[in-house]
Amino acid sequence: MTQLALVIDLNVCVGCHACVTSCKEWNTSGTAGFMSDYNPYDKDPTGTFFNRVQTFEIGEFPNTQTVHFPKSCLHCEDPPCVPVCPTGASYKREEDGIVLVDYDKCIGCKYCSWACPYGARELDENQKVMKKCTLCVDRIYDETLPEAERKPACVLACPTSARLFGDVNDPDSMVSEQIRDNGGYQLMPEWGTKPANHYLPRRKTNITIHHDELTRVDNPLNKERQLPMPGEDEQTLDDTTSW
Amino acid sequence: MNPAFSVIFLTTLIGVGQGLFLALYTGQLYSVVNVFSPRHSSEFYGYGSLLALAFLSAGLIASFFHLGHPERAWRSASQWKTSWLSREVIVLPAFMGTTFVYAMIQLNGWNPILFTLSDNFIVDLSLLVGAINMLLAFLLFLCTAMIYACIKFLQEWASSLTVINYTLLGMASGFTFCTAFAAYLSSDAIFIYGGWAITLTVFACITRVTSLIRNTKIKYKSNLSTAIGIRHSKIKQIAQGSMGGSFNTREYFHQAKPIIFKSIKWVFLLLVFILPTALLLSALTTNSFALCMLAFITQYLGLLAERWFFFAQANHPQNLYYQTI
Numbered sequence A: 001m002t003q004l005a006l007v008i009d010l011n012v013c014v015g016c017h018a019c020v021t022s023c024k025e026w027n028t029s030g031t032a033g034f035m036s037d038y039n040p041y042d043k044d045p046t047g048t049f050f051n052r053v054q055t056f057e058i059g060e061f062p063n064t065q066t067v068h069f070p071k072s073c074l075h076c077e078d079p080p081c082v083p084v085c086p087t088g089a090s091y092k093r094e095e096d097g098i099v100l101v102d103y104d105k106c107i108g109c110k111y112c113s114w115a116c117p118y119g120a121r122e123l124d125e126n127q128k129v130m131k132k133c134t135l136c137v138d139r140i141y142d143e144t145l146p147e148a149e150r151k152p153a154c155v156l157a158c159p160t161s162a163r164l165f166g167d168v169n170d171p172d173s174m175v176s177e178q179i180r181d182n183g184g185y186q187l188m189p190e191w192g193t194k195p196a197n198h199y200l201p202r203r204k205t206n207i208t209i210h211h212d213e214l215t216r217v218d219n220p221l222n223k224e225r226q227l228p229m230p231g232e233d234e235q236t237l238d239d240t241t242s243w
Numbered sequence B: 001m002n003p004a005f006s007v008i009f010l011t012t013l014i015g016v017g018q019g020l021f022l023a024l025y026t027g028q029l030y031s032v033v034n035v036f037s038p039r040h041s042s043e044f045y046g047y048g049s050l051l052a053l054a055f056l057s058a059g060l061i062a063s064f065f066h067l068g069h070p071e072r073a074w075r076s077a078s079q080w081k082t083s084w085l086s087r088e089v090i091v092l093p094a095f096m097g098t099t100f101v102y103a104m105i106q107l108n109g110w111n112p113i114l115f116t117l118s119d120n121f122i123v124d125l126s127l128l129v130g131a132i133n134m135l136l137a138f139l140l141f142l143c144t145a146m147i148y149a150c151i152k153f154l155q156e157w158a159s160s161l162t163v164i165n166y167t168l169l170g171m172a173s174g175f176t177f178c179t180a181f182a183a184y185l186s187s188d189a190i191f192i193y194g195g196w197a198i199t200l201t202v203f204a205c206i207t208r209v210t211s212l213i214r215n216t217k218i219k220y221k222s223n224l225s226t227a228i229g230i231r232h233s234k235i236k237q238i239a240q241g242s243m244g245g246s247f248n249t250r251e252y253f254h255q256a257k258p259i260i261f262k263s264i265k266w267v268f269l270l271l272v273f274i275l276p277t278a279l280l281l282s283a284l285t286t287n288s289f290a291l292c293m294l295a296f297i298t299q300y301l302g303l304l305a306e307r308w309f310f311f312a313q314a315n316h317p318q319n320l321y322y323q324t325i
Protein backbone atom coordinates (compact mmCIF):
# COMPACT_ATOMS: atom_id res chain seq x y z
CA MET A 1 0.00 0.00 0.00
CA THR A 2 1.30 3.39 -0.98
CA GLN A 3 1.88 5.95 1.74
CA LEU A 4 3.01 9.27 0.37
CA ALA A 5 4.86 11.43 2.86
CA LEU A 6 7.49 14.05 3.41
CA VAL A 7 10.91 13.40 4.88
CA ILE A 8 12.35 16.53 6.44
CA ASP A 9 16.07 16.77 6.93
CA LEU A 10 16.75 18.85 10.04
CA ASN A 11 20.43 18.62 9.24
CA VAL A 12 20.09 20.95 6.29
CA CYS A 13 16.99 23.02 7.03
CA VAL A 14 18.13 26.62 7.44
CA GLY A 15 14.77 27.96 8.61
CA CYS A 16 14.19 30.22 5.61
CA HIS A 17 10.37 29.71 5.57
CA ALA A 18 10.38 29.26 1.77
CA CYS A 19 8.23 26.13 2.22
CA VAL A 20 5.75 28.15 4.32
CA THR A 21 5.29 30.87 1.75
CA SER A 22 5.20 28.58 -1.28
CA CYS A 23 2.66 26.35 0.50
CA LYS A 24 0.48 29.33 1.26
CA GLU A 25 0.86 30.69 -2.26
CA TRP A 26 -0.10 27.41 -3.92
CA ASN A 27 -2.90 26.45 -1.61
CA THR A 28 -4.51 29.86 -1.24
CA SER A 29 -4.83 30.00 -5.02
CA GLY A 30 -6.48 26.61 -5.24
CA THR A 31 -10.05 25.74 -6.08
CA ALA A 32 -10.80 24.69 -2.50
CA GLY A 33 -10.97 28.30 -1.32
CA PHE A 34 -8.34 30.70 -0.10
CA MET A 35 -6.53 30.46 3.22
CA SER A 36 -7.81 33.51 5.01
CA ASP A 37 -5.65 36.11 6.74
CA TYR A 38 -6.79 38.69 9.23
CA ASN A 39 -4.88 41.92 10.00
CA PRO A 40 -1.98 40.79 7.82
CA TYR A 41 -0.25 44.17 8.07
CA ASP A 42 -1.60 45.20 11.44
CA LYS A 43 -1.33 44.44 15.08
CA ASP A 44 -2.13 40.79 15.92
CA PRO A 45 -1.95 39.31 12.43
CA THR A 46 -3.38 35.82 12.10
CA GLY A 47 -4.24 33.43 9.34
CA THR A 48 -4.47 29.88 8.15
CA PHE A 49 -1.30 28.00 7.31
CA PHE A 50 -0.71 24.35 6.49
CA ASN A 51 2.94 24.47 7.35
CA ARG A 52 4.97 26.38 9.91
CA VAL A 53 8.67 26.52 10.57
CA GLN A 54 9.52 26.70 14.23
CA THR A 55 12.87 27.19 15.86
CA PHE A 56 14.30 25.49 18.91
CA GLU A 57 17.49 25.98 20.80
CA ILE A 58 19.04 22.80 22.09
CA GLY A 59 21.47 22.89 24.98
CA GLU A 60 22.91 25.74 26.98
CA PHE A 61 25.27 28.46 25.85
CA PRO A 62 27.94 28.01 24.59
CA ASN A 63 27.05 24.45 23.64
CA THR A 64 23.91 25.20 21.68
CA GLN A 65 22.44 24.09 18.43
CA THR A 66 19.67 25.96 16.69
CA VAL A 67 17.24 23.59 15.08
CA HIS A 68 14.70 24.79 12.56
CA PHE A 69 11.72 22.54 12.62
CA PRO A 70 9.10 22.60 9.85
CA LYS A 71 5.77 21.20 11.04
CA SER A 72 2.73 20.21 9.00
CA CYS A 73 0.23 17.36 9.00
CA LEU A 74 2.20 14.12 9.25
CA HIS A 75 -0.38 12.02 7.36
CA CYS A 76 -0.38 9.46 10.17
CA GLU A 77 -0.83 5.85 9.19
CA ASP A 78 -3.16 5.46 12.17
CA PRO A 79 -4.59 8.98 12.32
CA PRO A 80 -6.50 9.69 15.55
CA CYS A 81 -8.13 12.70 13.86
CA VAL A 82 -10.09 10.59 11.37
CA PRO A 83 -12.31 8.22 13.42
CA VAL A 84 -13.51 11.03 15.71
CA CYS A 85 -14.95 13.12 12.87
CA PRO A 86 -18.76 12.86 13.17
CA THR A 87 -19.47 13.71 9.54
CA GLY A 88 -16.89 11.66 7.68
CA ALA A 89 -15.39 14.90 6.33
CA SER A 90 -11.98 13.81 7.59
CA TYR A 91 -10.70 10.77 5.82
CA LYS A 92 -7.59 8.89 4.85
CA ARG A 93 -7.26 7.92 1.22
CA GLU A 94 -6.82 4.23 0.58
CA GLU A 95 -4.79 4.68 -2.57
CA ASP A 96 -1.98 6.92 -1.30
CA GLY A 97 -2.51 7.38 2.44
CA ILE A 98 -3.09 11.14 2.26
CA VAL A 99 -5.33 12.44 5.08
CA LEU A 100 -7.80 14.99 3.73
CA VAL A 101 -10.78 17.08 4.82
CA ASP A 102 -13.82 17.36 2.59
CA TYR A 103 -14.60 21.07 2.93
CA ASP A 104 -18.15 20.52 1.69
CA LYS A 105 -18.96 18.08 4.47
CA CYS A 106 -17.05 19.60 7.39
CA ILE A 107 -19.31 21.26 9.96
CA GLY A 108 -16.43 23.02 11.71
CA CYS A 109 -16.88 21.28 15.06
CA LYS A 110 -13.10 21.29 15.67
CA TYR A 111 -13.19 17.85 17.25
CA CYS A 112 -10.52 16.51 14.88
CA SER A 113 -8.17 19.31 15.85
CA TRP A 114 -8.51 18.25 19.48
CA ALA A 115 -7.71 14.70 18.46
CA CYS A 116 -4.46 15.56 16.63
CA PRO A 117 -1.59 15.55 19.13
CA TYR A 118 0.58 17.63 16.80
CA GLY A 119 -1.67 20.65 16.33
CA ALA A 120 -1.51 20.14 12.58
CA ARG A 121 -5.07 21.26 11.86
CA GLU A 122 -6.29 24.83 11.75
CA LEU A 123 -9.84 26.09 11.47
CA ASP A 124 -10.19 28.62 8.69
CA GLU A 125 -11.91 31.66 10.21
CA ASN A 126 -13.43 32.68 6.91
CA GLN A 127 -14.64 29.38 5.50
CA LYS A 128 -15.34 27.93 8.97
CA VAL A 129 -14.01 24.52 8.03
CA MET A 130 -10.99 22.57 9.20
CA LYS A 131 -7.92 22.84 7.02
CA LYS A 132 -4.61 21.08 6.92
CA CYS A 133 -1.80 20.00 4.62
CA THR A 134 -3.07 18.07 1.60
CA LEU A 135 0.40 17.04 0.38
CA CYS A 136 -0.61 19.18 -2.61
CA VAL A 137 -2.95 16.49 -3.79
CA ASP A 138 -4.00 18.91 -6.55
CA ARG A 139 -0.42 19.10 -7.87
CA ILE A 140 1.18 15.73 -7.51
CA TYR A 141 -1.20 14.00 -9.93
CA ASP A 142 -1.58 16.89 -12.37
CA GLU A 143 -0.45 15.56 -15.72
CA THR A 144 -0.40 19.00 -17.29
CA LEU A 145 2.64 19.74 -15.17
CA PRO A 146 6.09 18.48 -16.18
CA GLU A 147 6.86 15.31 -14.27
CA ALA A 148 9.59 16.92 -12.17
CA GLU A 149 7.07 19.46 -10.86
CA ARG A 150 4.53 16.91 -9.69
CA LYS A 151 5.65 17.37 -6.11
CA PRO A 152 4.29 19.37 -3.17
CA ALA A 153 4.96 23.09 -3.49
CA CYS A 154 7.08 23.14 -0.33
CA VAL A 155 9.39 20.45 -1.68
CA LEU A 156 9.98 22.38 -4.89
CA ALA A 157 10.64 25.61 -3.00
CA CYS A 158 13.17 24.33 -0.48
CA PRO A 159 16.56 25.82 -1.42
CA THR A 160 18.55 23.24 0.56
CA SER A 161 16.52 20.17 -0.46
CA ALA A 162 15.62 19.59 3.15
CA ARG A 163 12.22 18.30 2.08
CA LEU A 164 11.96 14.98 0.29
CA PHE A 165 8.74 13.52 -1.03
CA GLY A 166 7.85 9.96 -1.86
CA ASP A 167 6.30 6.65 -0.84
CA VAL A 168 7.57 5.64 2.58
CA ASN A 169 6.08 2.16 2.22
CA ASP A 170 8.16 1.35 -0.83
CA PRO A 171 11.47 0.06 0.54
CA ASP A 172 13.30 1.08 -2.62
CA SER A 173 12.08 4.66 -2.75
CA MET A 174 14.52 7.49 -2.13
CA VAL A 175 12.64 8.56 1.00
CA SER A 176 12.76 5.07 2.51
CA GLU A 177 16.45 4.88 1.76
CA GLN A 178 17.02 8.23 3.46
CA ILE A 179 15.02 7.14 6.52
CA ARG A 180 17.03 3.93 6.74
CA ASP A 181 20.45 5.38 6.10
CA ASN A 182 20.16 8.57 8.09
CA GLY A 183 18.16 7.53 11.12
CA GLY A 184 14.76 8.95 10.13
CA TYR A 185 12.35 9.13 13.05
CA GLN A 186 8.70 9.94 13.83
CA LEU A 187 7.27 12.58 16.16
CA MET A 188 5.63 11.61 19.47
CA PRO A 189 5.83 7.85 18.88
CA GLU A 190 4.20 7.40 22.32
CA TRP A 191 0.68 7.84 20.91
CA GLY A 192 0.86 5.13 18.29
CA THR A 193 -0.25 7.43 15.48
CA LYS A 194 2.51 6.14 13.19
CA PRO A 195 3.18 9.41 11.39
CA ALA A 196 4.08 8.88 7.75
CA ASN A 197 6.24 11.99 7.65
CA HIS A 198 9.69 11.37 9.04
CA TYR A 199 12.44 13.67 10.23
CA LEU A 200 16.14 13.16 9.66
CA PRO A 201 18.18 14.18 12.69
CA ARG A 202 21.06 16.59 12.96
CA ARG A 203 24.20 14.68 12.06
CA LYS A 204 27.81 15.64 12.59
CA THR A 205 30.18 14.43 9.93
CA ASN A 206 33.33 13.27 11.71
CA ILE A 207 36.40 11.69 10.21
CA THR A 208 39.30 10.57 12.28
CA ILE A 209 42.73 11.09 10.70
CA HIS A 210 45.66 9.40 12.30
CA HIS A 211 49.10 10.90 12.03
CA ASP A 212 50.48 8.19 9.77
CA GLU A 213 47.70 8.97 7.29
CA LEU A 214 49.11 12.44 6.72
CA THR A 215 52.00 11.04 4.73
CA ARG A 216 51.15 8.49 2.18
CA VAL A 217 52.68 5.24 3.34
CA ASP A 218 51.51 3.20 0.37
CA ASN A 219 53.02 5.56 -2.15
CA PRO A 220 54.23 3.24 -4.95
CA LEU A 221 57.18 5.50 -5.58
CA ASN A 222 58.33 4.69 -2.07
CA LYS A 223 58.62 1.06 -3.00
CA GLU A 224 60.07 1.27 -6.43
CA ARG A 225 62.34 4.17 -5.70
CA GLN A 226 62.41 5.05 -9.37
CA LEU A 227 62.38 8.67 -8.46
CA PRO A 228 63.98 9.92 -5.32
CA MET A 229 61.58 11.37 -2.79
CA PRO A 230 62.45 14.94 -1.96
CA GLY A 231 63.46 15.30 1.65
CA GLU A 232 60.98 16.92 4.01
CA ASP A 233 62.76 20.26 3.97
CA GLU A 234 63.80 20.21 0.34
CA GLN A 235 62.05 22.20 -2.30
CA THR A 236 59.46 20.30 -4.28
CA LEU A 237 58.13 21.02 -7.70
CA ASP A 238 54.98 22.46 -6.12
CA ASP A 239 56.92 25.13 -4.31
CA THR A 240 58.47 26.36 -7.49
CA THR A 241 55.52 26.19 -9.85
CA SER A 242 52.47 27.12 -7.88
CA TRP A 243 52.70 30.86 -8.00
CA MET B 1 -7.89 23.72 26.15
CA ASN B 2 -9.78 26.93 25.68
CA PRO B 3 -13.26 26.34 27.11
CA ALA B 4 -16.02 27.12 24.61
CA PHE B 5 -19.18 28.49 26.18
CA SER B 6 -21.38 26.67 23.70
CA VAL B 7 -20.01 23.33 24.90
CA ILE B 8 -20.13 24.35 28.56
CA PHE B 9 -23.83 25.18 28.21
CA LEU B 10 -24.53 22.10 26.11
CA THR B 11 -23.03 19.64 28.55
CA THR B 12 -24.43 21.24 31.71
CA LEU B 13 -27.93 21.87 30.35
CA ILE B 14 -28.45 18.40 28.94
CA GLY B 15 -27.01 17.04 32.19
CA VAL B 16 -29.81 18.77 34.10
CA GLY B 17 -32.35 17.49 31.58
CA GLN B 18 -31.12 13.92 31.86
CA GLY B 19 -30.91 14.10 35.65
CA LEU B 20 -34.38 15.59 35.88
CA PHE B 21 -35.88 12.81 33.81
CA LEU B 22 -34.05 10.20 35.87
CA ALA B 23 -35.39 11.86 39.02
CA LEU B 24 -38.96 11.78 37.73
CA TYR B 25 -38.65 8.17 36.73
CA THR B 26 -37.15 7.28 40.11
CA GLY B 27 -40.26 8.84 41.63
CA GLN B 28 -42.44 6.73 39.39
CA LEU B 29 -40.56 3.57 40.36
CA TYR B 30 -41.07 4.41 44.01
CA SER B 31 -44.79 4.79 43.49
CA VAL B 32 -44.98 1.54 41.50
CA VAL B 33 -43.64 -0.35 44.47
CA ASN B 34 -45.98 1.72 46.64
CA VAL B 35 -43.37 3.45 48.71
CA PHE B 36 -45.34 6.61 48.19
CA SER B 37 -47.87 7.93 45.77
CA PRO B 38 -47.46 11.58 44.90
CA ARG B 39 -50.51 13.71 44.41
CA HIS B 40 -51.39 14.55 40.79
CA SER B 41 -48.65 12.15 39.85
CA SER B 42 -49.20 12.10 36.10
CA GLU B 43 -49.16 15.91 35.85
CA PHE B 44 -46.04 15.94 37.96
CA TYR B 45 -44.25 13.46 35.68
CA GLY B 46 -45.70 14.98 32.52
CA TYR B 47 -44.85 18.61 33.18
CA GLY B 48 -41.56 17.58 34.76
CA SER B 49 -40.63 15.78 31.55
CA LEU B 50 -41.55 18.84 29.53
CA LEU B 51 -39.21 20.86 31.74
CA ALA B 52 -36.50 18.28 31.12
CA LEU B 53 -37.20 18.67 27.42
CA ALA B 54 -36.77 22.44 27.77
CA PHE B 55 -33.33 21.97 29.33
CA LEU B 56 -32.35 19.50 26.61
CA SER B 57 -33.54 21.84 23.86
CA ALA B 58 -31.64 24.75 25.35
CA GLY B 59 -28.53 22.56 25.39
CA LEU B 60 -29.10 21.51 21.81
CA ILE B 61 -29.48 25.13 20.71
CA ALA B 62 -26.27 26.05 22.57
CA SER B 63 -24.41 23.29 20.73
CA PHE B 64 -25.18 24.86 17.37
CA PHE B 65 -23.17 27.92 18.34
CA HIS B 66 -20.11 25.68 18.46
CA LEU B 67 -20.34 24.75 14.80
CA GLY B 68 -18.84 26.61 11.87
CA HIS B 69 -21.59 25.24 9.63
CA PRO B 70 -24.71 24.50 11.71
CA GLU B 71 -26.74 24.03 8.52
CA ARG B 72 -24.75 20.86 7.84
CA ALA B 73 -25.24 19.50 11.35
CA TRP B 74 -27.39 16.63 10.07
CA ARG B 75 -24.28 15.12 8.52
CA SER B 76 -22.82 14.54 11.95
CA ALA B 77 -25.03 11.52 12.58
CA SER B 78 -23.26 9.50 9.90
CA GLN B 79 -20.10 8.24 11.61
CA TRP B 80 -21.65 6.54 14.66
CA LYS B 81 -19.47 3.49 14.07
CA THR B 82 -16.31 5.34 15.07
CA SER B 83 -17.16 8.71 16.59
CA TRP B 84 -18.59 9.32 20.07
CA LEU B 85 -19.62 12.78 18.92
CA SER B 86 -21.69 11.22 16.18
CA ARG B 87 -23.21 8.82 18.71
CA GLU B 88 -24.15 11.74 20.95
CA VAL B 89 -25.76 13.44 17.99
CA ILE B 90 -27.99 10.39 17.56
CA VAL B 91 -28.74 9.64 21.21
CA LEU B 92 -29.60 13.23 22.20
CA PRO B 93 -32.58 13.60 19.82
CA ALA B 94 -33.65 10.03 20.57
CA PHE B 95 -33.67 10.84 24.27
CA MET B 96 -35.53 14.10 23.62
CA GLY B 97 -38.11 12.32 21.49
CA THR B 98 -38.73 9.60 24.06
CA THR B 99 -38.94 12.21 26.83
CA PHE B 100 -41.63 13.95 24.82
CA VAL B 101 -43.50 10.67 24.29
CA TYR B 102 -43.26 9.96 28.00
CA ALA B 103 -44.62 13.43 28.80
CA MET B 104 -47.53 12.93 26.39
CA ILE B 105 -48.36 9.53 27.84
CA GLN B 106 -48.47 11.03 31.32
CA LEU B 107 -50.37 14.21 30.46
CA ASN B 108 -52.96 12.63 28.16
CA GLY B 109 -53.44 9.48 30.17
CA TRP B 110 -52.54 7.20 27.24
CA ASN B 111 -51.35 4.75 29.75
CA PRO B 112 -52.78 1.26 29.19
CA ILE B 113 -51.72 -1.46 31.58
CA LEU B 114 -49.44 -3.81 29.65
CA PHE B 115 -49.11 -6.62 32.15
CA THR B 116 -49.03 -7.23 35.87
CA LEU B 117 -46.09 -8.95 37.47
CA SER B 118 -47.72 -9.33 40.84
CA ASP B 119 -50.62 -7.76 42.71
CA ASN B 120 -48.79 -4.58 43.44
CA PHE B 121 -46.42 -4.39 40.47
CA ILE B 122 -48.36 -3.17 37.48
CA VAL B 123 -46.44 -2.41 34.31
CA ASP B 124 -48.13 0.26 32.25
CA LEU B 125 -46.98 1.95 29.06
CA SER B 126 -45.36 4.90 30.85
CA LEU B 127 -43.26 2.57 32.96
CA LEU B 128 -41.97 0.79 29.86
CA VAL B 129 -41.30 3.96 27.87
CA GLY B 130 -39.67 5.46 30.95
CA ALA B 131 -37.39 2.43 31.31
CA ILE B 132 -36.25 2.80 27.71
CA ASN B 133 -35.72 6.50 28.26
CA MET B 134 -33.73 5.83 31.41
CA LEU B 135 -31.34 3.69 29.38
CA LEU B 136 -31.10 6.46 26.78
CA ALA B 137 -30.30 8.98 29.53
CA PHE B 138 -27.39 6.86 30.76
CA LEU B 139 -26.27 6.20 27.19
CA LEU B 140 -26.25 9.94 26.57
CA PHE B 141 -24.06 10.52 29.64
CA LEU B 142 -21.70 7.86 28.28
CA CYS B 143 -21.58 9.40 24.79
CA THR B 144 -21.03 12.95 26.05
CA ALA B 145 -18.27 11.96 28.44
CA MET B 146 -16.57 9.58 26.01
CA ILE B 147 -16.17 12.43 23.52
CA TYR B 148 -13.56 13.72 25.96
CA ALA B 149 -12.42 10.52 27.63
CA CYS B 150 -11.54 8.80 24.34
CA ILE B 151 -8.78 11.26 23.39
CA LYS B 152 -5.95 9.39 25.01
CA PHE B 153 -3.34 12.12 24.87
CA LEU B 154 -5.56 14.57 26.73
CA GLN B 155 -4.48 12.79 29.85
CA GLU B 156 -6.67 14.82 32.23
CA TRP B 157 -9.72 13.53 30.36
CA ALA B 158 -8.67 10.02 29.40
CA SER B 159 -10.08 8.31 32.45
CA SER B 160 -13.23 6.47 33.48
CA LEU B 161 -13.65 9.19 36.10
CA THR B 162 -14.72 11.53 33.29
CA VAL B 163 -17.71 9.30 32.53
CA ILE B 164 -18.54 8.87 36.22
CA ASN B 165 -18.34 12.60 36.87
CA TYR B 166 -20.48 13.60 33.92
CA THR B 167 -23.10 11.09 35.03
CA LEU B 168 -23.10 11.96 38.72
CA LEU B 169 -22.91 15.74 38.23
CA GLY B 170 -25.74 15.68 35.69
CA MET B 171 -27.86 13.51 37.95
CA ALA B 172 -27.15 15.65 41.02
CA SER B 173 -28.23 18.84 39.27
CA GLY B 174 -31.32 17.14 37.80
CA PHE B 175 -32.40 15.72 41.14
CA THR B 176 -31.86 19.12 42.77
CA PHE B 177 -34.09 20.71 40.17
CA CYS B 178 -36.67 17.98 40.68
CA THR B 179 -36.63 18.72 44.41
CA ALA B 180 -37.41 22.35 43.64
CA PHE B 181 -40.15 21.28 41.23
CA ALA B 182 -41.67 19.00 43.86
CA ALA B 183 -41.46 21.79 46.43
CA TYR B 184 -43.19 24.16 44.02
CA LEU B 185 -46.10 21.74 43.66
CA SER B 186 -45.95 21.05 47.41
CA SER B 187 -45.55 17.41 46.55
CA ASP B 188 -44.88 14.97 49.34
CA ALA B 189 -42.09 13.53 47.23
CA ILE B 190 -39.74 16.39 48.07
CA PHE B 191 -38.00 14.27 50.71
CA ILE B 192 -37.26 11.47 48.31
CA TYR B 193 -35.89 13.79 45.63
CA GLY B 194 -34.07 15.96 48.13
CA GLY B 195 -32.53 12.93 49.78
CA TRP B 196 -31.32 11.62 46.45
CA ALA B 197 -30.10 15.05 45.39
CA ILE B 198 -27.94 15.30 48.51
CA THR B 199 -26.68 11.72 48.14
CA LEU B 200 -25.77 12.25 44.48
CA THR B 201 -24.11 15.58 45.24
CA VAL B 202 -21.97 13.92 47.90
CA PHE B 203 -21.00 11.06 45.60
CA ALA B 204 -20.26 13.47 42.76
CA CYS B 205 -18.10 15.46 45.15
CA ILE B 206 -16.10 12.36 46.02
CA THR B 207 -15.52 11.35 42.40
CA ARG B 208 -14.82 14.90 41.17
CA VAL B 209 -12.30 15.50 43.93
CA THR B 210 -10.76 12.12 43.10
CA SER B 211 -10.30 13.23 39.52
CA LEU B 212 -8.81 16.56 40.66
CA ILE B 213 -6.30 14.65 42.76
CA ARG B 214 -5.61 12.24 39.91
CA ASN B 215 -4.96 15.16 37.59
CA THR B 216 -2.35 16.67 39.87
CA LYS B 217 -0.40 13.43 39.66
CA ILE B 218 -0.35 13.01 35.89
CA LYS B 219 2.98 12.17 34.33
CA TYR B 220 2.83 13.60 30.84
CA LYS B 221 3.96 11.15 28.22
CA SER B 222 4.91 13.82 25.70
CA ASN B 223 7.58 16.42 26.21
CA LEU B 224 9.60 18.69 23.97
CA SER B 225 12.04 15.89 23.40
CA THR B 226 9.46 13.51 21.93
CA ALA B 227 7.69 16.40 20.19
CA ILE B 228 10.66 17.30 18.02
CA GLY B 229 12.55 14.05 18.40
CA ILE B 230 15.76 15.45 19.81
CA ARG B 231 17.08 13.81 22.93
CA HIS B 232 18.23 16.58 25.22
CA SER B 233 17.12 17.79 28.60
CA LYS B 234 17.50 21.47 27.71
CA ILE B 235 15.32 22.42 24.77
CA LYS B 236 13.88 25.87 24.42
CA GLN B 237 11.57 27.15 21.76
CA ILE B 238 12.63 30.45 20.25
CA ALA B 239 10.09 30.84 17.45
CA GLN B 240 6.74 29.23 16.73
CA GLY B 241 6.49 30.19 13.11
CA SER B 242 4.16 33.15 13.40
CA MET B 243 4.53 36.54 15.01
CA GLY B 244 0.85 36.93 15.88
CA GLY B 245 -1.46 34.24 17.16
CA SER B 246 -2.90 31.36 15.25
CA PHE B 247 -5.67 28.82 15.69
CA ASN B 248 -3.16 26.81 17.69
CA THR B 249 -2.57 29.56 20.22
CA ARG B 250 -6.28 30.34 20.61
CA GLU B 251 -7.95 26.94 20.71
CA TYR B 252 -5.71 25.10 23.15
CA PHE B 253 -4.84 27.67 25.82
CA HIS B 254 -7.38 28.93 28.35
CA GLN B 255 -5.74 32.40 28.58
CA ALA B 256 -6.90 32.88 32.18
CA LYS B 257 -4.48 34.25 34.73
CA PRO B 258 -3.07 31.52 37.03
CA ILE B 259 -4.74 33.08 40.05
CA ILE B 260 -8.15 33.01 38.35
CA PHE B 261 -7.59 29.51 37.07
CA LYS B 262 -6.77 28.28 40.57
CA SER B 263 -9.61 30.12 42.28
CA ILE B 264 -12.22 28.75 39.87
CA LYS B 265 -11.52 25.30 41.24
CA TRP B 266 -12.41 26.41 44.77
CA VAL B 267 -15.39 28.38 43.49
CA PHE B 268 -16.89 25.36 41.82
CA LEU B 269 -16.19 23.07 44.76
CA LEU B 270 -18.13 25.53 46.92
CA LEU B 271 -20.97 26.19 44.47
CA VAL B 272 -21.53 22.67 43.16
CA PHE B 273 -21.13 20.67 46.34
CA ILE B 274 -20.99 22.55 49.62
CA LEU B 275 -23.62 25.30 49.25
CA PRO B 276 -26.29 23.18 47.51
CA THR B 277 -25.95 20.45 50.13
CA ALA B 278 -26.40 22.98 52.91
CA LEU B 279 -29.26 24.71 51.10
CA LEU B 280 -31.02 21.44 50.36
CA LEU B 281 -30.72 20.31 53.97
CA SER B 282 -32.29 23.49 55.21
CA ALA B 283 -34.90 23.38 52.43
CA LEU B 284 -35.97 19.92 53.49
CA THR B 285 -36.51 21.03 57.07
CA THR B 286 -38.54 24.05 55.99
CA ASN B 287 -40.19 22.66 52.83
CA SER B 288 -39.20 25.91 51.16
CA PHE B 289 -39.41 26.16 47.39
CA ALA B 290 -37.22 29.27 47.38
CA LEU B 291 -34.37 27.48 49.14
CA CYS B 292 -34.61 24.50 46.77
CA MET B 293 -34.52 26.78 43.77
CA LEU B 294 -31.61 28.66 45.23
CA ALA B 295 -29.82 25.34 45.71
CA PHE B 296 -30.39 24.51 42.06
CA ILE B 297 -29.29 27.89 40.76
CA THR B 298 -26.16 27.81 42.90
CA GLN B 299 -25.36 24.31 41.75
CA TYR B 300 -25.94 25.14 38.10
CA LEU B 301 -23.73 28.23 38.23
CA GLY B 302 -21.15 26.07 39.96
CA LEU B 303 -21.42 23.50 37.19
CA LEU B 304 -20.66 26.18 34.60
CA ALA B 305 -17.47 26.89 36.53
CA GLU B 306 -16.79 23.17 36.92
CA ARG B 307 -17.11 22.58 33.19
CA TRP B 308 -14.93 25.60 32.44
CA PHE B 309 -12.29 24.16 34.69
CA PHE B 310 -12.66 20.71 33.15
CA PHE B 311 -11.79 22.12 29.73
CA ALA B 312 -9.18 24.60 30.90
CA GLN B 313 -7.31 21.99 32.89
CA ALA B 314 -6.74 19.68 29.92
CA ASN B 315 -3.23 20.14 28.63
CA HIS B 316 -2.97 19.40 24.93
CA PRO B 317 0.38 18.00 23.72
CA GLN B 318 0.30 20.40 20.77
CA ASN B 319 0.98 23.19 23.30
CA LEU B 320 4.55 21.94 23.40
CA TYR B 321 4.99 23.44 19.94
CA TYR B 322 3.55 26.79 21.02
CA GLN B 323 5.57 27.81 24.05
CA THR B 324 6.75 31.16 22.81
CA ILE B 325 6.12 33.61 20.00
Ligand code: SF4
Binding pocket: A072, A073, A074, A075, A076, A079, A080, A081, A082, A099, A115, A116, A117, A118, A119, A120, A121, A132, A193
Ligand atom coordinates in the same frame (compact mmCIF):
# COMPACT_ATOMS: atom_id res chain seq x y z
S1 SF4 C 1 -0.67 14.84 11.95
FE1 SF4 C 1 -2.61 15.26 13.01
S2 SF4 C 1 -3.99 15.92 11.37
FE2 SF4 C 1 -2.29 14.90 10.38
S3 SF4 C 1 -2.95 12.76 10.16
FE3 SF4 C 1 -1.77 12.88 12.07
S4 SF4 C 1 -3.31 13.22 13.63
FE4 SF4 C 1 -4.30 13.71 11.68
Ligand code: SF4
Binding pocket: A084, A085, A086, A087, A088, A089, A090, A101, A105, A106, A107, A108, A109, A110, A111, A112, A113, A129, A130
Ligand atom coordinates in the same frame (compact mmCIF):
# COMPACT_ATOMS: atom_id res chain seq x y z
S1 SF4 D 1 -14.12 20.05 12.16
FE1 SF4 D 1 -14.86 19.11 10.25
S2 SF4 D 1 -13.31 17.56 9.77
FE2 SF4 D 1 -13.02 18.12 11.91
S3 SF4 D 1 -14.22 16.62 13.08
FE3 SF4 D 1 -15.57 18.39 12.74
S4 SF4 D 1 -16.65 17.89 10.85
FE4 SF4 D 1 -14.91 16.50 10.95
